[in-house]
Amino acid sequence: MRIVVDLNRCQGYAQCVPLAPEVLKLNGEEALTYNPNPDDAQRLRVLRAAAACPVQAIIVDQLDLKK
Amino acid sequence: MSSPTNGNALKDKGRIVIVGASLTGLRAAEALRKEGFSGHLTIIGDEPHEPYDRPPLSKQVLKGWVPADHTKLPRMLEVHAEWRLGVAATGLDRAKKVVRLADGDEVPFDRVLLATGVRARQWPNPAQAALEGVYTLRTSNDAARLQAALAAGPRRVLIIGAGFIGSEVASVCRELGLQVTVAERASAPLAGALGEVIGAIAAEMQRDAGVDLRIGVSITALEGDASGHVRRARLSDGSTLEVDVVLASLGSIRNIEWLEGAGLAAGFWGVGCDAGCRAFDIHGIVTDHIFVAGDIARSPHVLFEYQFLSMEHWDNAVLGAEVAAHNMVCEEIERRAHLLVPAFWSAQFGVNIKSVGVPSFGDEIVFTQGSRKERRFVAAYGRRGRIVGAVTCNNGKWLEYYGAQIARSGPFPPHPAGFDLPGDMRVVPAEFPARGVPTAAPDVVLTGHDPSERHAEFRPRAR
Incomplete structure (x- = not known):
């Protein structure tokens, strides 16, 4: 699947990290780093992480969601 | 119809x-x-x-x-x-x-x-730029090649230019345990975008992480071995470096x-x-x-x-x-206007650097929140008494507050946030380096005498 995190918007709350720890990680205290094209096996975790983001910075592929 | x-x-x-x-x-x-x-x-x-x-x-x-x-x-x-x-x-x-x-x-x-x-701007000497092991970084193909070179465990990586790309790659090299030298012509990393006051902090971050940072020097030559692989760099201070990988991060x-x-x-x-x-x-x-x-x-x-x-x-x-x-x-x-208050981010050496507005439009800087020592702070940039930019280090949640002041053309120094104030809130020069003079700028000339015939023409100069 494909995601992009708007890192201008991201404020490092890190709510997403425990929900999809293999896809979204913190580098240091605040810098989010992530896998933009994670394995499909991570889909549910990534969708939960995107939903949990307080500033809705995780952008998920909309075409993929319709499938 | x-x-x-x-x-x-x-x-x-x-x-x-x-x-x-x-x-x-x-x-x-x-x-x-x-x-x-x-x-x-x-x-x-x-x-x-x-x-x-x-x-x-x-x-x-x-x-x-x-x-x-x-x-x-x-x-x-x-x-x-x-x-x-x-x-x-x-x-x-x-x-x-x-x-x-x-x-x-x-x-x-x-x-x-x-x-x-x-x-990416290439290393200006074409023969040296063509040596194996000399890279630039802009495309995914560039990244694939450079990643493979770093994974091969080079003895030393040389990064020419300490802008954002160069600094981020230096950070990755240290995370990978690689020896890395960063050569920067200005007196600090990131100075072009954020000024030398912030650049001095970026320099500390690099050195604390084990980067061999050389400032105020340029690379005068890259030399290859018999098989055409880069092995040595000559610096303007007369020294030489044995290197296996060179990244030219010279801007775009x-x-x-x-x-x-x-x-x-x-x-x-x-x-x-x-x-x-x-x-x-x-x-x-x-x-x-x-x-x-x-x-x-x-x-x-x-x-x-x-x-x-x-x-x-x-x-x-x-x-x-x-x-x-x-x-x-x-x-x-x-019709709509493109009215962006620009922002950007960079992650390096475990620190999240974020910016809003146009810091380089300012000429003064003041630290408004946090602690420089802890590398968790906000600094605002001003010009003629109004705020034009801000930068945060591991303090990104405050960026919006300053972005709103920039959008309102608020005063500089800005209203203190009333929270987490640093001890020293003096306004000091932001110390942006003098703008480089572009080489080979084309001429645009006017031709024709009659007003109705008057038009402009490009006269590109030889590169």
Whole structure:
């Protein structure tokens, strides 16, 4: 699947990290780093992480969601 | 009879061409469809890849975590476009209204969006740049090659230029346990974008992480071994370095050469356009059918004394694409302006650096929150008593507060946030280095005597 995190918007709350720890990680205290094209096996975790983001910075592929 | 010059007819059955298939091109295509454009859409890109995101290349990808071809951009909606990937645009004929392609094809348009972005500036000596082990970093192919070179365990990496790319790659090298030297001509890393006051903190970060940072020096030569692999670098201070990998991170060059002869205000500075993304022709007259967005666009910004600014940032690509797309198909009275308060981020040495506004527009700086020692702070930039930019280190949640003051043209020094105030809140010079003088700038000359014959002409200088 494909995601992009708007890192201008991201404020490092890190709510997403425990929900999809293999896809979204913190580098240091605040810098989010992530896998933009994670394995499909991570889909549910990534969708939960995107939903949990307080500033809705995780952008998920909309075409993929319709499938 | 309706013609495609009428807004609605254009929306229904016009032909739109987007030149550039990266973040700007993709988001513009999606925005056009969202606007209700149902005509024929062509997207031209010189890289063979579908649109991908570049910021991860210098971080997750180089570290070896994310493969270089795994940064494809998510799609917001179906664009139903004809993709012409792997073929560069070579010309724009405004009279015929066609884009010429490297394979000889011509693509006709009613509206065209110029979004060809920038490329990495190569090491200036071509023979030395061609040595194996000498890299630049802009594309996913660049990232794949450099990642493989770093994974092979070189004895020492040399990074020439301590801007954001150079500094981020130095950070990755240290995370990978590699010996790395950073050579920077200015007196501090990041000085061009953030000034030397912040640059001094960036220098401490590099040295604390074990980077061999050499400032105030330049590289005079790269030397290869018998098989043509780079092995040694000579520095302007007379010293030499044994290196296996060299990254030339010397900034970027705008991809405007293909517009030569098109009669647009296009040059090394980018493509001049109005705040509605409409390109200026060579005389400075606004065009009706040619739009510009992303890294190559340069337009007047109301917040910064109406100076023409180009903003090579992610958010500028996204918003510029949306505004350009809207204005390409809307009625004249519905046109929108591209009024971005620009922002960017960089992750390096475990620190999140974020910025809003245009720090380099300022000449003074004041630390307003947090602690420099802990590398968790906010600093604001000012010019003539008003705030024009701010930078945060591991304090990104405060950026919005300062962004709002910049948008309101608030006072400088800014209103203290009343929270987490640093001990020293003196205003000091931000210490931006003197602007470089561009080499080989083209001349634009006026020709003709009769006022009706007077026109401008480019006289490109030899490179």
